[in-house]
Each structure stands twice: as C-alpha cells, then as structure tokens.
Amino acid sequence: MRITYREAVRQALREALTRDPRVFLMGEDVGKYGGTYAVSKRLLEEFGPRRIRDTPLSELAFVGCGIGAALGGTRPIVEVMTVNFSLLALDQIVNNAALLRHMSGGQFSVPLVIRMATGAGRQLAAQHSHSLEGWYAHIPGIKVLAPATIEDARGMLAPALADPDPVLIFEHALLYNMEGELGAPEAGADIAHARVRRAGADVTLIGYGAMLWKTLDAAEALAADGISAEVIDLRVLRPLDDATFLESVRKTRRAVIVDEGWRSGSLAAEVSARIMEQAFYDLDAPVARVCSEEVPMPYPRHLEEAALPQAPKIVTAVRALLPRK
Amino acid sequence: MTSGLPVPYQRDEALVLLRHMLRIRRFEEKCAELYGQQKIRGFLHLYIGEEAVAAGAIPVLAPEDALVCTYREHGHALVRGIAMNALMAEMYGKREGCSRGRGGSMHIYDARTRFYGGNAIVGGGLPMAVGLALADDMQGIRRVTACFFGEGAVAEGVFHESMNLAALWKLPVLFCCENNLYAMGTRIDLSESQTDLTVKAASFGVPTRKVDGMDVVAVHAAAMEAVEYVRERQSPLFVEFQTYRFRAHSMFDPELYRDKAEVEEWKQRGPLHTYTDRLKAQGLMTEEDFQRLDGEANAEVAAAVAYAEQGAWEPIEDLTRDVYTPP
Numbered sequence: 001m002r003i004t005y006r007e008a009v010r011q012a013l014r015e016a017l018t019r020d021p022r023v024f025l026m027g028e029d030v031g032k033y034g035g036t037y038a039v040s041k042r043l044l045e046e047f048g049p050r051r052i053r054d055t056p057l058s059e060l061a062f063v064g065c066g067i068g069a070a071l072g073g074t075r076p077i078v079e080v081m082t083v084n085f086s087l088l089a090l091d092q093i094v095n096n097a098a099l100l101r102h103m104s105g106g107q108f109s110v111p112l113v114i115r116m117a118t119g120a121g122r123q124l125a126a127q128h129s130h131s132l133e134g135w136y137a138h139i140p141g142i143k144v145l146a147p148a149t150i151e152d153a154r155g156m157l158a159p160a161l162a163d164p165d166p167v168l169i170f171e172h173a174l175l176y177n178m179e180g181e182l183g184a185p186e187a188g189a190d191i192a193h194a195r196v197r198r199a200g201a202d203v204t205l206i207g208y209g210a211m212l213w214k215t216l217d218a219a220e221a222l223a224a225d226g227i228s229a230e231v232i233d234l235r236v237l238r239p240l241d242d243a244t245f246l247e248s249v250r251k252t253r254r255a256v257i258v259d260e261g262w263r264s265g266s267l268a269a270e271v272s273a274r275i276m277e278q279a280f281y282d283l284d285a286p287v288a289r290v291c292s293e294e295v296p297m298p299y300p301r302h303l304e305e306a307a308l309p310q311a312p313k314i315v316t317a318v319r320a321l322l323p324r325k
Numbered sequence: 326m327t328s329g330l331p332v333p334y335q336r337d338e339a340l341v342l343l344r345h346m347l348r349i350r351r352f353e354e355k356c357a358e359l360y361g362q363q364k365i366r367g368f369l370h371l372y373i374g375e376e377a378v379a380a381g382a383i384p385v386l387a388p389e390d391a392l393v394c395t396y397r398e399h400g401h402a403l404v405r406g407i408a409m410n411a412l413m414a415e416m417y418g419k420r421e422g423c424s425r426g427r428g429g430s431m432h433i434y435d436a437r438t439r440f441y442g443g444n445a446i447v448g449g450g451l452p453m454a455v456g457l458a459l460a461d462d463m464q465g466i467r468r469v470t471a472c473f474f475g476e477g478a479v480a481e482g483v484f485h486e487s488m489n490l491a492a493l494w495k496l497p498v499l500f501c502c503e504n505n506l507y508a509m510g511t512r513i514d515l516s517e518s519q520t521d522l523t524v525k526a527a528s529f530g531v532p533t534r535k536v537d538g539m540d541v542v543a544v545h546a547a548a549m550e551a552v553e554y555v556r557e558r559q560s561p562l563f564v565e566f567q568t569y570r571f572r573a574h575s576m577f578d579p580e581l582y583r584d585k586a587e588v589e590e591w592k593q594r595g596p597l598h599t600y601t602d603r604l605k606a607q608g609l610m611t612e613e614d615f616q617r618l619d620g621e622a623n624a625e626v627a628a629a630v631a632y633a634e635q636g637a638w639e640p641i642e643d644l645t646r647d648v649y650t651p652p
Contacts, residue, residue: 065453065459067453068459104428165649
C-alpha cells in the first residue's frame with residue numbers, strides 16, 4: 001500500500017486509540033484543526049473530544065499533565081507542535097518525566113509518549129527549524145526515537161506506548177509528505193536497534209530522520225563513481241545501538257556521520273566518540289561529520305540549504321576519506 | 326480566619342491532630358540535629374512552624390486520593406502514613422529509605438500511599454497533579470488529587486497554566502497553597518504585584534478559600550469542606566493556608582531577609598503550643614497526656630534514627646538501576 005508518512009503516523013495513532021482505551025492524544029490543535037501537520041485529521045470525529053484533546057498553548061502544563069496522567073494509569077500521547085516549542089516544556093520532560101523513576105527508587109515509571117516535529121527545510125526560519133533531538137538524547141531516563149521511514153512512522157508508536165518509560169518521537173517535518181510503500185505492519189516493531197538501509201563495503205554513512213534520505217542520495221551518487229557506501233539509520237537516538245554501526249565501521253573502516261543538529265556537542269559527536277573509543281584500530285581514516293552550520297536557521301531558501309547537510313557535502317566528506325580513484 | 330474557636334472534637338480526634346504535629350516537629354528537630362552531625366546532607370528544608378497545614382489537611386484525604394508535594398514535604402509524608410523509619414532512612418540516603426535512598430529529603434515518594442513527591446522544582450508538581458486528576462477523570466474514578474505548593478510557585482508560569490487546565494477541564498484537584506510569605510528570602514510583596522493569591526486563582530474561575538494555617542482546627546475544618554467540594558463536584562478548588570516557617574529556608578540560610586521580631590511574633594501563634602493550650606483549657610487534654618504523646622513521638626524518632634543508622638548503603642554496582650524500567 002502506498003501512503004504518506006503523515007498517513008502512516010495517523011494509522012499508528014488510530015490503531016493505538018482503537019486497541020487500548022487508556023490511550024489518548026493531547027496537544028495544541030490536535031482536534032478541531034486536525035493537527036498542525038494534519039497528522040490527527042479526522043481523529044476527533046472518530047474518537048471524540050475526551051480522547052483527542054485540544055490543549056491551551058501551555059506546553060509546560062500539558063506535558064506535565066501527560067506525566068501525571070501516565071502515572072495515573074492512562075497512556076497519553078502528547079503532541080508538541082515543534083521541537084522549538086518543546087523548550088517551554090523542558091522542565092517537565094527533564095526534571096519529571098526522565099527522573100521520576102530514579103528519584104522514587106524505582107516506584108514510579110512514566111509510560112508517556114511525546115511526539116513532536118523537528119527539523120528544517122521549509123523556510124520556517126530560526127524558531128521553527130532546529131533539530132534539538134540530540135539534546136534530549138543526552139538525558140538518561142528517556143528514550144528518543146527518530147522514525148525516518150514509512151514503516152517506522154507506522155511501526156514505532158505501538159512499542160513506544162508499550163514501553164513503561166517516557167519515549168520521545170521526533171518526526172521530521174519534511175517527511176510528512178513523503179510517500180512510500182507500507183508493507184504489512186510489523187508486529188512489535190523494534191525500538192532498540194539501528195538498521196542497515198543500504199549495504200556497502202567502502203564507507204559507513206550514519207544518519208537518522210530526514211538525513212537518512214540525503215545520505216541515501218549521497219550513497220547513490222557515490223555508487224556511480226564506484227564507491228560502495230553502507231548506510232545506517234540510527235532510528236533510536238537514545239539508547240544508541242552501538243553494535244550495529246560499529247559492526248559496519250569495522251567492515252568498511254571508514255565512517256561519516258550525518259546530523260541535522262549543529263556540530264558542537266551534537267549527536268554526531270557522540271557517535272563519533274563511540275567509534276573512536278571502540279573501533280579506533282579498525283579505522284583507515286578519521287571519522288568525519290556532516291552537520292548543520294553553526295548558525296540559526298536563516299529564512300531565505302539558498303541560505304537554509306547552505307546551512308543544512310546536503311548530499312553533495314556528504315559525497316565530498318566521503319571522498320576526503322578515500323584514496324583517490 | 327477562624328483562630329481560637331473552641332476545639333470542636335472529641336478527645337481522641339483532638340489528640341490525633343496534636344500527635345501529627347508532634348511527630349513532624351520532633352522528627353524535624355532531630356533532622357536539624359543530624360544535619361549538624363552530617364548524617365543528613367544536601368539540602369534540608371524544615372517545615373517547623375507550618376505543621377498545622379499538613380496535620381489538619383492530609384488526614385481528611387481518603388486512602389485512594391493522591392498527593393503531590395514540594396521539597397518541604399517531610400510533614401506531609403509523615404501525616405500521609407509513610408513510616409517514619411523509611412523516611413529517616415531516606416534522609417540518610419540508605420537503601421531502606423522510602424525512595425531507596427536515591428531521593429533524599431527533597432524527593433520523598435511512596436506508591437502505597439499515592440505520594441508523588443517530593444518535587445524540588447518550584448511549581449513542578451502542579452501540572453503532574455492536574456494529570457493525575459485527568460487520569461481519574463478519564464477512567465471514571467472519583468478521587469481527589471491534593472497538590473501542595475508554596476506561594477513562591479504562584480509566580481511561576483506553570484501555576485497559571487496548571488490552574489487554567491484544571492479549571493478548563495474541570496478536574497478534581499485540590500490546590501493547597503502554603504503561603505509562608507517568603508519564597509526563599511524574597512517576601513511576597515517584593516515578588517507579587519497582587520499579594521492576594523486567591524485573586525489569581527479566582528481569575529481562572531476556580532473557587533478559593535483563605536485559611537489560618539497556624540490553626541490546626543481551622544485547617545482541618547477548611548480541608549473537610551474543600552476535599553468534599555472537590556470530590557463531589559469533581560472540579561478544582563484553591564485554598565490558601567496562611568502560615569510561617571520558623572526555621573531558615575534551608576540549612577544554608579542565614580536569614581538576613583527578615584526581622585527576628587517578625588519571627589518571634591509568628592512564633593506566638595505557633596501551631597503546636599496554641600493548640601496544646603486550647604486542648605488543656607477545654608479539658609480535652611492534661612499535661613500528662615501531652616507528655617505521653619510527646620514521649621511517644623520522641624521514641625518513634627529515636628527508633629527511626631536507629632533504623633536509619635543500621636540501614637545499608639546501596640552497593641555501587643547498583644548505581645545505574647532505576648533509570649529505566651527493567652524489561
């Protein structure tokens with residue numbers, strides 16, 4: 001079946017709401033408006049206002065409310081409009097959701113799912129375009145997912161809801177319109193592992209979210225020049241699945257990490273460090289990174305494109321690691 | 326404000342309230358001492374002076390109700406029924422503590438009594454309380470969530486967001502504002518343009534009450550009415566308990582911001598001795614009764630200290646447990 005990423009997320013939501021009466025969705029404009037990115041369109045009609053809850057513009061309160069509701073026996077899915085707005089809820093996400101289990105000596109888990117849009121590419125300028133999921137991946141106590149494919153958009157919600165701990169799902173805003181083939185929904189799609197999205201032998205390209213597609217484009221371009229790139233989709237940003245990318249790097253002996261976050265203190269930095277720590281002697285070249293330029297996202301198209309990782313930049317980074325052919 | 330009215334209880338009930346206050350007072354006096362001995366470390370925020378609020382309000386809640394409190398929550402925990410042994414062990418950071426020693430003074434949790442902290446971010450518990458009430462509402466369970474916070478939290482945006490949400494969705498939250506006049510060292514009139522806190526709550530359409538928080542009888546009566554209101558109407562209520570802390574904000578506070586005379590003035594209204602005097606004057610209690618109750622409280626504290634002393638340190642091998650739920 002050919003559907004969009006948006007429709008895949010909606011199907012996942014519909015299935016979750018249908019299967020478990022404890023599940024409900026809340027967030028800004030998820031109901032009558034149908035979701036800022038139209039993800040929850042028509043769900044209000046289907047499930048009613050108690051389970052598709054429009055909230056006031058109160059990120060801090062409705063995320064905290066989601067935490068309390070999770071503690072109280074329901075299974076909330078909280079939608080935050082964009083990652084930039086999630087900063088208004090940072091206290092509740094970090095100081096409560098992530099810490100409660102530990103602070104309570106293991107008495108209280110918080111089975112909460114928070115979904116939000118992330119990323120640039122739509123000329124939405126500095127306050128609507130950043131990729132801050134790497135910040136969240138810094139925090140022990142939460143899990144951080146970045147579905148890049150239609151399958152993951154469809155499949156990651158159910159295991160996230162089944163998880164007893166808080167799970168943050170980052171949906172790249174550019175992906176909502178992406179169309180693709182959806183096979184039979186995987187029962188219990190895994191939220192623990194990275195995946196090899198393209199097999200290769202000469203270099204390992206590691207990305208996630210929308211960057212996966214630019215990375216695959218780069219791999220395609222490299223293939224035309226006889227360079228075989230293996231592409232890893234991280235999928236799960238916390239806890240990181242070291243084993244999958246290390247296995248690949250040990251084989252290809254070269255790694256380029258592609259991350260829409262800023263380079264300094266980025267998730268790419270973490271992946272790079274883990275490769276250095278665990279596979280240094282398997283490397284034939286330094287680990288390279290292609291990240292966003294260290295500038296707030298500019299509005300004009302050409303500057304936005306220049307600020308972001310692009311396939312040609314990835315290709316250039318790969319070539320620099322390889323002996324001249 | 327209803328200070329000084331006759332105590333309207335039979336002897337047994339009257340003594341229960343006194344017992345709660347004595348247990349808090351003696352427990353915390355011992356904590357201060359243990360802090361001096363470096364048995365208790367970190368931050369320690371004492372509730373001394375404010376005991377009437379927890380002692381009068383919390384017994385009114387039903388066992389199935391929920392509580393969300395602050396970092397000044399030892400009293401609430403004791404009145405709610407968290408064992409003093411487990412509480413003292415938590416103060417020590419021992420494995421036998423109610424939060425396994427991981428939380429300490431500011432992070433008291435207890436699933437059995439639905440005690441959800443112990444929150445050390447001012448205002449941080451409020452939206453969680455709203456969420457607990459939302460869960461009840463969605464599941465058709467008629468329970469009350471009582472949320473305690475200081476007047477300092479009223480300055481936080483999250484107070485306003487949480488009040489709005491609770492009022493908008495008509496959720497059974499009892500907002501209990503313990504107004505002790507100082508947000509750490511900042512007096513309320515230096516931080517609030519509107520010092521009548523009930524006005525703020527009322528702006529959300531939430532009904533409000535103002536109670537003399539130094540008078541356990543007034544607190545108890547107000548709490549009975551308030552809890553019943555929230556339970557019956559399944560909608561929020563805001564109660565301001567006007568109270569005062571006799572000790573410093575925390576053990577690091579040199580109290581440069583308030584006059585000793587002011588503290589002394591409030592101490593005249595101390596919840597423990599004024600209530601004791603009233604009970605005696607009304608013939609509900611003798612000095613012997615008081616000594617017996619006080620002796621019991623001290624004995625319980627001594628036993629709790631012994632329990633905490635004998636408690637175990639968690640092995641370092643267990644350091645990373647309870648970050649995620651084990652599969």
